Amino acid sequence: MSDRSYSSTLKGRGLLAELWRYRSLVKNLTARDVKVRHKQSFLGLAWIMLSPLIMMAVMALVFSRIFGANVSGASFSLYIFSGVLPWNLFSSATSQGLVSIAGNGSIIRRVYVPKAAFPVAAVASGIVNVGFSLITLLCYMIVTKAPIKWTLLMSLIPIAEITLFALGISMALATLYVSFRDIKWFYDSALLAWFYATPIFYPLEIMGEKYRSVMKLNPLWSMISAFRRPIMEGALPASADLATGAIVALASVAIGWLILRRFEQDVVTNL
Secondary structure (H helix, E strand, C coil): CCHHHHHHHHHHHHHHHHHHHCHHHHHHHHHHHHHHHCCCCCCCCHHHHHHHHHHHHHHHHHHHHHHHHHCCCCCHHHHHHHHHHHHHHHHHHHHHHHCCCHHHHHHHHHCCCCCCHHHHHHHHHHHHHHHHHHHHHHHHHHHCCCCCCHHHHHHHHHHHHHHHHHHHHHHHHHHHHHHCCCHHHHHHHHHHHHHHCCCCCCCHHHCCHHHHHHHCCCHHHHHHHHHHHHHHCCCCCCHHHHHHHHHHHHHHHHHHHHHHHHCHHHHHHHC
16 A cells, blocks of 8 residues: 555544554554663663652752742652653653654555554553553652542543643654754753753742743643642642643644644655
């Protein structure tokens, strides 16, 4: 099947139908990405569980005296942990997704495969990682005697929203990266700025009202807030945060998919 025929028939089936048809491919690509990422790691999958814990410990040590007093309820370390985990999901998924199509050029040139399968697999491998990190978070909450309520399950909703948001960005970046390789360097710099614009190690309360409204334009702000609230307060995520996250996530997937479809022939030509 040629890529031209694929573009024409896909209009009637859509992204989900095409990916479902190639679900075995997506599964194998995901397993390969997970294995390759940790193949030469001494700790292997254990590093996935330890990494956010170490990052949390370092940031808590550095910033506890500056921001710790502004965090009410649970410990400041748990506040950081509940910010680091979703951020790691987003940053690792999009960074891997960015190079996913170009990195599989040899496969694409030999046989027909839906190009979306590669960023989907990259993001799916990020979900595998976050699954282990969630276990670490739960263990940390037990050890520190943080309150664990049924509302903790609601944190999975913003995780799903972050996953879809990352998928949309990954499809767009992966498409553009085939033709413009310097996008990776721009995105790496953007991720660093994005990290500091996201409330991971500082609380919302330190922001003045004037700047708070601007910072809330960051789409990850509402998603991380929704993820953090059941963990820190044992309460349901704010409905406004969930709604905002859902809108942003679905819009991201739609835009990313449209970009991939629009430039699909350029992708095949430039690989």
